[in-house]
Amino acid sequence: MLQTLVLTVAKALVDHPDDVTVEETEHDGTTLLTLSVHKDDVGKVIGKNGKVASSMRSLLAASNRENGKVRLKIAD
Numbered sequence: 001m002l003q004t005l006v007l008t009v010a011k012a013l014v015d016h017p018d019d020v021t022v023e024e025t026e027h028d029g030t031t032l033l034t035l036s037v038h039k040d041d042v043g044k045v046i047g048k049n050g051k052v053a054s055s056m057r058s059l060l061a062a063s064n065r066e067n068g069k070v071r072l073k074i075a076d
Contacts, residue, residue: 002070003061006033006036012048030069033060037074045074 003022011017016038029034037045046053053074060070 002031002064003033005059005063006035006056006072009039010035010045013044013052014038015044016041030071031064032071032073034061034073042074042076055058 003024007020007022010020010022014020019038019041020038021036023036025032025034035045044052045056047055053072056057057072060072064070
C-alpha cells in the first residue's frame, strides 16, 4: 500500500512517469522505500528546499502509524 502511494504521487509530479519505480525493503522493523525517477525529474520529487519530499514523507507517516517506521529515500 505504501509503495503504491509513493508511486502514484511521484508519477503525478514527473515528466517521465514510465521511469518511476519504488523498491521496498525491510530492515530491523523499518520499511525503506527507495524512489527512482528519470534523472531530469529528480528535482521535481525533491522540490524547492525539499518540501515535496518532506510532504511525501509526512503522507507516509500519517498512513502508517500502526506498522512501525517508514523511510523514503530518493535515489540519485
